Amino acid sequence: MVNGIMRTFKIGGVHPQDNKQFSAHQPITECPLPKQAIIPLVQHIGAPAQAVVEVGAKVKVGELLAKAGGFVSANICSPVSGTVTKIGDWTDAWGASGQAIFIDVEGDVWAPEIDRTPDLIRSCTLEPKAIIDKIAAAGIVGLGGACFPTHVKLLPPPGKKAEVLIVNGVECEPYLTCDHQLMLEHGEEIIVGIEILKRALGVDRAIIGIENNKKDAIEHMTKLAQTKLGIDIMPLKLKYPQGGEKQLIDACIGRQVPSGALPIEVGAVVDNVATIYAVYEAVQKNKPLISRVMTVTGKKVAKPGNYSVRFGTPIEEVIALAGGVPADTGKIIGGGPMMGRAMDHIENMPANKRLSGLLFLPEAESIRPEEENCIRCGKCVQACPMGLEPYLLQRLSQLELWEECEKHDVMDCIDCGCCVFTCPAHRRLLDGIRPAKAKVGAILRERAAAAAAEKK
């Protein structure tokens, strides 16, 4: 199987250096509890969560702090025990502001219903509805990066039926190794989690897609899945952005999700391995999503590794575990180098659901080279995994021709960065495409609202 011709997605893609050697195979290390935890109320796509605790309240680990603020939203449970000292405005290291709950940590007292033993619990006899309710209660979101509330994905719109669960073990972002390490250390829990999700979705088939630079994970998961019916491991040829939901579905089952549609359109539901591990913990151990594994890495980092961090822990404490900020650091990226976001500072920034890693880039790699004229080489067109024309979209965006952008399918852009990565003239194509997506998105919403008003 591994020796045969491996599958991958069909359009575009690039081959960045994977640079996973720094933190690969570093055992997951527990990060100590902080003195104060900052819990932002937006840690997912969708409406902000609404606080259900008040200042002065005593909370235990796992208790609900904020409930989902809409259909597409997610609960937030307390990652620490202590006293709520403040609920108020807060700005993150990316410059986004919102509400956050501040907790002074006192001890480590857990809610009684949480099973903290390391025992593996295999059997699950819950009804699909009960499983989905537990996942929603636990505040689980997609931990691969998008942070889409998981329970929403498990409720297909009327008339749509899931056929296959695709498990994302690709981890195509260079440098990051947290999902890899999680598969090696918690493969059995992930297999149980897959069984639970199959049950919730009513599908009899699951495919775990893993890129071929993680041969040990492929072998390990294959061994664990051997006795399980309907769980296949699919080794995939190395190519970025294979972990993109649409690309992964194409690679695994050869179906392409149409423009603007959801994966369910082709019968697929995709979940990341870290998300599935969280599902296992929520359903089998009653443990809500209160921590995640983060990779702290970079060429000059003293102790690069994979750290299990409670949400709310200031990232300074995680960085200290990894040996501090390296001397010549120019850029600190939350996430990987292709889609991660550069942080302005590290103070007052807590670990949260969307932070899959911290990457320290040396000064020399941090400055974007000067832009040159577009030489129309077409490499961005060849690289775009969505089959778009990035050079054209950037130009249309500069000219503010939003309708033209729409006609050229700007909304299909998945922000993967392949075009900028590949451009020999160092053109900042996405700097033009992102605002175009925002503009066209607004136009589409306006149009939909106008159409709805007309119907009434």
Next chain:
Amino acid sequence: MKTFITAPAPHAHSGDSVRRNMLLVILALLPAYVVSVLEFGVGALITAAISVCACVLTEWCISRFLLKEQRQTIGDLSAVLTGLLLAFNLPSSLDWWIVLIGAIVAIGVGKMTFGGLGQNPFNPALVGRVFLLISFPAQMTTWPVPHGFNTSYLDAETGATPLYYLKHIAKTGDTSFVDQLPALKDAFLGVMGGSLGEVCALALIIGGLFLICCRVITWHIPVSIIATVALFAWIGTPAGMEAHQYVAYELLSGGLMLGAFFMATDYVTSPMSAWGKIIFGVGIGFIMMVIRTWGAYPEGMSFAILIMNACVPLLNKIRPQRFGEPKKA
């Protein structure tokens, strides 16, 4: 509070650059240039030197004194490449001042008037060449005969190229000229008359394959040009010649290989999408064969590429295959 550099993703780059691409194309031209120096001697050295220097200097002067640019672009090597390609398209015995005029027109008119690299609709080297061809028809069609390395520059013995004979055969059906054609082996290795850099098909193919392997160019344009020419020649083989023989001569003569691998594939003046490139290549092959067969000039590669250059904005309307879109072709 220490702050760090922020910029939107991605934070990694392939390491590719405009300069790297230009450098690789220049490297790929070297085998053909070596052959050319061995065939045509000092003339090849002088012509290329004048052309390259004049192109670089023209770009620098325009950008420095006319446009008053802060940043100079000659470092990206695109002017060097234009100069080299122009020289490749000239007879090695051409007067130095004609080469100079060609270079000034190539960069000045062909490239800088449109805003420099990336903005020009037509291949600058071909603009220079065609300008010279129309202005100095006699000098531009006087081909030195290859004599091995020699030190004479302007007094080289001159003669007709195989294309002249091929056209004559095609037009008149007079097959007595078939004997005048160089042996196919010589045509392949470049022992025949022609422009400085176009004669050795073997060296040009090696350079072209190198560019495809380095992913500087894709196969679409060269393959579609060569396939179209071969098909056209095969169908249109004149009486008295074997089809395979005629096809081989058409492929190995004139600027076909140089054009297919190095001129038509110019990034700026060729289409973006795979299908656009294929149509572009087919168009070039077809127009060139029409000119070769029925036109006033024996060779039509430059005209064919320039005409198709003009179609590029139209060809760029062809969308690449979108993800999730039903298959088109």
